[in-house]
Amino acid sequence: MRKILFLLFFFLVFCLGCIKKDTTTFSPTIVVSSFPIYSAIKELAGEDFNIVLLQKPFVNAHFYEPGAKDIEILKNASVFIYTSEYFDVWAKKALNLIKQKNNNISVIDASEFTTLSQEGNSLDPHFWLSPKKYALFSSKVADQLTSNYPQLKTQILKNKEKFLKKLAELDRDFTQLKNCKQKNFFLSHMAFGYLASDYNLTQKAIIRSFEPSSSEVSLKYFFTLIKEAKEQNLKVVYFEIGYPQKISKIFAQETNSTVLYLDTLEYYEPLDLEQKEIYITKMKKNLYNLKKGLDCE
Numbered sequence: 325m326r327k328i329l330f331l332l333f334f335f336l337v338f339c340l341g342c343i344k345k346d347t348t349t350f351s352p353t354i355v356v357s358s359f360p361i362y363s364a365i366k367e368l369a370g371e372d373f374n375i376v377l378l379q380k381p382f383v384n385a386h387f388y389e390p391g392a393k394d395i396e397i398l399k400n401a402s403v404f405i406y407t408s409e410y411f412d413v414w415a416k417k418a419l420n421l422i423k424q425k426n427n428n429i430s431v432i433d434a435s436e437f438t439t440l441s442q443e444g445n446s447l448d449p450h451f452w453l454s455p456k457k458y459a460l461f462s463s464k465v466a467d468q469l470t471s472n473y474p475q476l477k478t479q480i481l482k483n484k485e486k487f488l489k490k491l492a493e494l495d496r497d498f499t500q501l502k503n504c505k506q507k508n509f510f511l512s513h514m515a516f517g518y519l520a521s522d523y524n525l526t527q528k529a530i531i532r533s534f535e536p537s538s539s540e541v542s543l544k545y546f547f548t549l550i551k552e553a554k555e556q557n558l559k560v561v562y563f564e565i566g567y568p569q570k571i572s573k574i575f576a577q578e579t580n581s582t583v584l585y586l587d588t589l590e591y592y593e594p595l596d597l598e599q600k601e602i603y604i605t606k607m608k609k610n611l612y613n614l615k616k617g618l619d620c621e
């Protein structure tokens with residue numbers, strides 16, 4: 325009897341082993357440079373992918389530098405997507421470092437999916453702040469991902485269709501800005517040029533650069549801007565979330581204007597990574613504050 329029980333036990337254990345579910349499901353990893361890319365790829369790739377964001381929370385992407393761990397991640401990546409060399413200025417150097425170790429990496433420069441406008445010697449990298457340009461980027465990057473991952477094509481195309489629909493709705497909402505009485509908006513750095521041009525507005529940046537780090541704010545320009553703001557009876561100045569506001573504070577005091585916030589998506593907090601439709605949510609907040617500050621109907 326004992327022998328039979330032992331055999332039965334052995335048989336049960338053996339069979340449990342047989343039916344044990346295979347947990348090694350296909351879950352490819354896409355590495356992305358910064359939050360503006362993450363917020364699209366999360367929607368387009370969906371649950372089947374593991375998306376690794378290199379930019380750390382609480383750090384503005386303009387100031388982010390990859391560490392040794394990030395380089396290790398890139399060494400093992402199959403797909404890496406970055407915004408452009410004008411925003412993720414570290415990306416090309418990092419890719420050079422891993423060139424010998426990872427020949428199979430597929431590198432996607434997002435700016436190749438859109439046109440960047442030029443001012444002086446610089447190109448404006450902030451394409452993601454225009455819902456129109458972001459839709460174009462999202463559409464093209466999704467198509468690229470279907471060739472990287474043909475086995476997940478159906479899922480990616482389904483996600484793409486859903487996201488593009490949301491972006492088209494967002495673009496329609498933003499057209500309300502065309503009715504604003506105030507056409508100029510004053511902000512920290514030149515991040516919203518594409519958005520302004522899409523909806524007939526003009527951005528007036530306190531730091532006249534595509535880089536918020538530019539410390540070369542000439543006093544002459546600063547006082548000209550204050551004069552202009554006073555002449556236009558400015559009521560609101562926009563601060564940027566996650567960026568030191570020192571010079572903007574002086575501007576707000578000098579022009580006696582109240583402060584509203586704009587989100588450039590260059591900065592994020594850990595909870596943002598878990599939120600669904602984070603791009604849509606953040607851009608709707610931007611729209612709300614723009615309408616509030618620019619006297620829109």
Ligand SMILES: [Zn+2]
Pocket residue numbers: 386450513514515534535536588590
């Ligand atoms: Zn910027």
